[in-house]
Amino acid sequence: MSLNTPLRQVLGLGSAKSGVHHWWLQRLTSVALVPLSIWFVVSLLSLPALDHGTVAAWMHHALTALLLVLLVLTAAWHSRLGLQVIIEDYVHTSGTRTLLLVLVGFAHVFLAAAGVFAILRVAAGGSA
Amino acid sequence: MAEFRLPANSRIAKGITHPAPPGARALREVRIYRFNPDSGENPRVDTFSLDTASCGPMVLDALIQLKATVDSSITFRRSCREGICGSCAMNINGVNRLACTTALQELSGDIRIYPLPHMPVVKDLVPDLTNFYAQYAAVKPWLQTRTPAPPDRERLQSKEEQERIDRPAACILCACCSTSCPSYWWNSDRFLGPAALLAAYRWIIDSRDEATGERLDELEDPFRLYRCHTIMNCTDVCPKDLNPARAIAEIKKMLVERQV
Numbered sequence: 001m002s003l004n005t006p007l008r009q010v011l012g013l014g015s016a017k018s019g020v021h022h023w024w025l026q027r028l029t030s031v032a033l034v035p036l037s038i039w040f041v042v043s044l045l046s047l048p049a050l051d052h053g054t055v056a057a058w059m060h061h062a063l064t065a066l067l068l069v070l071l072v073l074t075a076a077w078h079s080r081l082g083l084q085v086i087i088e089d090y091v092h093t094s095g096t097r098t099l100l101l102v103l104v105g106f107a108h109v110f111l112a113a114a115g116v117f118a119i120l121r122v123a124a125g126g127s128a
Numbered sequence: 129m130a131e132f133r134l135p136a137n138s139r140i141a142k143g144i145t146h147p148a149p150p151g152a153r154a155l156r157e158v159r160i161y162r163f164n165p166d167s168g169e170n171p172r173v174d175t176f177s178l179d180t181a182s183c184g185p186m187v188l189d190a191l192i193q194l195k196a197t198v199d200s201s202i203t204f205r206r207s208c209r210e211g212i213c214g215s216c217a218m219n220i221n222g223v224n225r226l227a228c229t230t231a232l233q234e235l236s237g238d239i240r241i242y243p244l245p246h247m248p249v250v251k252d253l254v255p256d257l258t259n260f261y262a263q264y265a266a267v268k269p270w271l272q273t274r275t276p277a278p279p280d281r282e283r284l285q286s287k288e289e290q291e292r293i294d295r296p297a298a299c300i301l302c303a304c305c306s307t308s309c310p311s312y313w314w315n316s317d318r319f320l321g322p323a324a325l326l327a328a329y330r331w332i333i334d335s336r337d338e339a340t341g342e343r344l345d346e347l348e349d350p351f352r353l354y355r356c357h358t359i360m361n362c363t364d365v366c367p368k369d370l371n372p373a374r375a376i377a378e379i380k381k382m383l384v385e386r387q388v
Contacts, residue, residue, distance in 0.1 A: 005262075006259060009262065010266045010320075012318065015349040020348060020380075020383045023354055023384075085357070088350060088351070089314055089315065090314060
């Protein structure tokens with residue numbers, strides 16, 4: 001039981017004075033993902049075949065590899081921001097929430113790094 | 129962590145069915161959520177037969193009629209009966225609205241009346257709005273200035289400046305918007321909700337107010353403001369046709385504007 005006033009409950013620990021950055025980046029990454037995703041799908045569909053050799057040859061182009069790296073980084077960033085919102089919305093136990101946010105952050109950094117590494121390795125012409 | 133059912137003591141039990149009044153001419157079924165904390169029983173939904181021929185046109189008239197003639201223990205808030213006090217906000221046929229401005233005629237089928245969603249229930253159709261009012265108080269809904277008021281007259285505002293706050297200031301704090309917002313349902317302890325944010329916006333854009341920056345500082349918070357995901361239920365249900373969703377979007381734009 002708490003005898004705090006309702007106003008004290010609402011004011012809580014005060015304003016975090018952050019959130020604009022998150023909101024703005026979520027919008028920026030979604031705008032960037034529109035051309036990147038269209039480019040990615042159209043490029044794949046316009047390849048003569050989708051076997052490993054053809055796709056690897058396509059990825060040898062510098063511009064292709066660069067855009068793929070951007071796509072992976074932007075998508076990972078956007079996904080992390082979005083999952084953070086979902087966790088904050090639905091997970092109400094503060095310990096679990098913090099833990100999930102940290103895990104989601106690590107997972108995204110790992111996935112983004114793995115994606116970039118894979119692209120660079122194929123683009124640099126290494127054997128598969 | 130996740131709850132998929134209502135707590136055991138909130139589940140709705142079978143209620144009482146009251147017989148139709150003798151000599152009734154135009155019957156309509158009205159189902160009303162009933163909860164009495166003193167009884168120790170679960171909430172239930174009672175079924176009433178309303179003779180619309182001998183009743184006023186609005187849902188509030190129906191409630192008053194049933195309270196007067198069938199069950200005097202039906203509990204609800206009401207005052208002005210003309211949509212300006214905001215007391216009789218309730219969930220009628222699945223939509224939050226004012227009982228006094230909702231005509232029985234505009235509702236199809238049976239009439240189902242519940243308290244505003246996802247709020248603690250004091251009794252029957254009376255929700256506990258303590259947290260809601262505290263959130264309103266938290267945004268400091270009054271004029272804050274550093275410039276002293278002119279000694280001989282009011283603080284002046286142009287006609288255009290007044291028109292900007294004219295609509296947001298028409299909010300009657302009925303809580304229809306906040307209690308229709310899923311984000312508010314899940315996080316009402318930290319998310320201020322559309323009503324309080326509309327009130328904050330009303331003071332942020334007030335041409336006489338000099339605490340705009342401080343007001344924005346106080347709102348810039350992942351929970352207080354950014355739990356709004358533009359679901360727009362608030363604007364859909366507002367009985368005064370106000371637009372809290374737009375107000376929140378404008379606040380978000382101002383927060384970006386002062387950074388870029």
